[in-house]
Amino acid sequence: MPKTPLFQKPAAPQRAIRTAGALPPRPSRRSALLWQLAALVAGALLSAGRIYGGASPFGLALLIGCGTTYLPAAALGCVAGSLAFQPLDTALKLTGACVAALTGRQIGARLGKGSLIPGIAAGCGTLLLEQALIGLAGGVNAADNAAILCTAVLAAGFGAAIRALPAESPRGACLWLAMGTACLQRLSLTGFAPGLAAAGLAMLCCACAGSLEQTAVLSIALAAAVTAASPTLCFAALAAAMGALAAALLCPGERGHCAGVFAAGCVVGALAAPDLTGVLTLGLAAGAGVLLFLLCPDRVLRAVFPPPAPPAAAQSLTGAARKLSTVADTLSDIADTVTAVCARQAPPKGESYDFVVEYTAQHLCQNCARRNACWVQGYSTAMDGMYALREPLEAKNRAELEDLPGQLSVCVHPADLCATVTHGYRLWCSRRQTRARASVLRGALTEQYSAMATALAQMASQLGQAGLPDSRREARVSQLFASIGLEPLECSVCSDVAGRVTASVTVPRTSFSREECRALAEEMSRICRRDFDPPEVAHCRTVTMLRFGERPLFRAAFGMASRPAPPETVCGDACEQFCDSAGRAQMLLCDGMGTGKPAAVDGQMAARLTAQLLRAGFAAESAARLVNVALGLKNVDQESGATLDLLTVDLYTGRAGLFKAGAAPSFLCRGGTVRTLEGSSLPMGVLDSVTGRSTAFALDAGDVVLMVSDGALCDGSGWLCEQLALSAKLGQNPQQIADTVVASAVRRAGARRDDITAAVLRLER
Known part of the structure; x- marks a missing residue:
């Protein structure tokens, strides 16, 4: 059925809204014609369906629950399907009920009273009234009365469900598949059940692209629909459901493996067939479902079953893990870069003993009258003398007159020479110590960066492996704390990769005694079905955080x-x-x-x-x-x-x-x-x-x-x-x-x- 609003709004406001661009444009004439044709075909198919006991509620349910735009076409299809596929007496009763439901809905819409209750009252009431009048004439039996009563009750229930569950929602899609599967059984041939084949196809698609929970719900609904339409195929419906559940549990997302597991489940279910005809029916239906499943394009499966978005908590954990990994890589790169640059860096000026020689030449010999004789004509002799002073300087940390070598005996300022060399040597030692200390600090810094990068990478790995939150357990835990007067500010229940459950609850600042902690652990164990230790309690400003962990084995x-x-x-x-x-x-x-x-x-x-x-x-x-x-x-x-x-x-x-x-x-x-x-x-x-x-x-x-x-x-x-x-x-x-x-x-x-x-x-x- 087309995706239409449940209640039609007045035309003028809709026209104004569409003009503003808030709603999509109206469908084209061809598209509207196709949707009307689809409503006609759906009405004919659903009105042909019968379930065990002779009830035929689906056509009338469609008229009660469908949108007003498609009501005339659906009513025409329901009347045609009833007259073509139902027994004449039943077809006439259903035709009268369909016409009454159509009239009741239109009158209710014009009076502004809504169209659901008038449709149910008119359609189902007319059907029951017809049966009562025929009963007064003595032309019915108890079985006919039960069938008509079930038809009226089920039509009202399915009509309300069609109205409440849009076809694009998972629940609505499950409802339409169940009704369609039951109605397709009216088209059965000898040895072939089209409803069972359609059910097998839907179960396989859900097992491959959907979740285990979705597969379980859909399998139960479709198996019930097949059984209701053809009770003799109960074993086949159970076999298909068993195969789909096994496929969803063992190999979700793997198309070939899902088909193989589903086929194996059907083979096992065939052992419960009452005769060879049942085996043939199950085999042909399962084979058709598997073949259509294998031919179905991937984009169609993903359009029907889009991959679910992770919960907000999981997204935040994943984002935090990614950020930690980025920070770890950055710190590691900083450490490597600093280490590489320092390793390739040439020793700065002043790191060798030449600093002492240059210091002496600049501060003592620069203005000396013998500078040219000592540092130009006698350069080699002066350099040898200065290097000869290195040994006494390293031994005594100073130079004295008796330490002057023969190469420096021509100096006219020997005392000043000793003082200048001593001062230059001490400056050189100070520079070397400063550089050594800086090297130690730089090494410690890069090592710290590297260690922090490794630690953050490990934390990111652990955070990335954190389990997804369990919404059901979170609701139970929140209800537990709310029942004792502590409305939780935050509540999280997660399972890690090893299957261990942890629960974290943040409440307004409160003190807990040991007995209260043990009592909370017992209640948490009961509602989460895990054995918890007493919680770790941490107070932070105005809140108290409690962390429950499973009791270890040791x-x-x-x-x-x-x-x-x-x-x-x-x-x-x-x-x-x-x-x-x-x-x-x-x-x-x-x-x-x-x-x-x-x-x-x-x-x-x-x-x-x-x-x-x-x-x-x-x-x-x-x-x-x-x-x-x-x-x-x-x-x-x-x-x-x-x-x-x-x-x-x-x-x-x-x-x-x-x-x-x-x-x-x-x-x-x-x-x-x-x-x-x-x-x-x-x-x-x-x-x-x-x-x-x-x-x-x-x-x-x-x-x-x-x-x-x-x-x-x-x-x-x-x-x-x-x-x-x-x-x-x-x-x-x-x-x-x-x-x-x-x-x-x-x-x-x-x-x-x-x-x-x-x-x-x-x-x-």
Whole structure:
């Protein structure tokens, strides 16, 4: 049916609006004639349809729901189709009902009362009145009464649906396809069901180009229509629906594979056929549907099923990921450009010892009477003498009279010469130090740019893999918080690529107790059908943000013990143990080089910076590079640094990663067997770039990982393996294991004691 407005507006306002260009121009005479012809054909086809029990509601429904412009043509088609395809007594009743519906709609439109209710009242009322009059004459039975009653009720319902659901909408298209499929069954031939073939074609097109939800709804509607028109083809309708759903689930968007899966579903459904005629009917209809589907152009499929636009939240995530990637590429290009330019840049003037010679010649010899004799006639001798002064200058940072070589004995101002050379040398040293410091700062800057670029690229990758929002769950969550008096300002429920669900809710600033958080987690688990942990609560100015994450498969139990090296009271080791918002357990140990407060400053600084970066979502390598830059700038004038021993465990899967930068070996105890985890590298803050080592492995419930600082290895690592195996066998908890290891290390170290720290993680269900 043509796309017309449900209610016709007065002609004058429409003419004024079209003149202003707000509406498209009226269709041409040929186009209008074609639409009228289409209304005539649709009326003839729909009036011919019958469903189980003898009801024929579709022609009358068309007259009740179609646009006023096409009403006469549709009525003519309905009358012609009824007289041509329906039994004579039924055709006469339907003809009277169609004429009454046409008259009722026109009268209602002229009176301004609308045309839907008058059409239903006139058409369906006339049909029921005709049946009642015939019943009074004693010419009908109960089956005829039931058929006419169903026709009237269904005609009113389908007519209202035609009016409410435009044909261009997905629901309207599904309604028209269902009615057309049921009516096409009247044109069945021996062994061929055109309605079933049309249903198979529509299901296949939706399975290939539409969504799984659309395919499910359309398959159910068309299967019901085929079954209602031909109950004997119930098995065939179910077979076609099963094949379409399997195609939409297994290979959406792949035309050849969709056709193959659909055909396989029909073959399986043929096993339920009552006889060979049913098998033949299903095979011919499915074959015709598959053939027409394969011949259908792609542009037609995309016109009917355009690719859906991603939700606004997904678009914003994609845009943010793209921006992060662009920023990462820009930072990386800046770092590479600065490094390349500085590498190719020639040493600036004043970087060689010639600066001292030129400084002396300009400031002392420029106005001397012997300048020509010294720097023109005796140039080689003067240069040799000046270079001979370099060794005493480097040794004592100044030149004295006894240091003057024989080549400079002709100088008439020896004291002034020594003072000028000394001053020039010190200026030269100052320039060299400034350049070296600038080189260090430039190297730190480019390394920081590069590390930030890597970290941002990783974040962009994670953001780009974020799942699409779940609108149904978001509505349930919003309703939950609204029911407790906290109307959410923002609500988001997403599934990531691994299928894990996270929910984020922003409400006006509110404090939550532990019991309230647990109660919220239980309600969220119930309405989302996922097992949620109590939420992470963060307050920001006037709002409170709650983040719910699925409860992981594992949980991490931590233990830590530490002892400073005597006579110091401050330990140079620093340890951080926590679980972040992404469901990962983090355990890191930093050992500052040396002992006492200087080592403690480096260790604490490295541990805290690394922990902050990990909580912000940085990977281990990126965090280590940034901390290395910070330590390098802090210790530019002294040799110091800190080791990094970092363990990251995914509590959902048990996958673990160990990153070491100059750290001592770690130990993994599994089933009573201890394995050493080593990675030789240099500490952070020593070189311009960190050279860490990463190791990946899997953990299971009951596995124990032990990290120690180098102070615990003064007596080797063999005893640590034995002690860890014994503690695991005795069933000690992580804190007891850490205390036992540190106490044993202190006894074994004796007078050679260094800072000793032990950090333990045990994975539990």
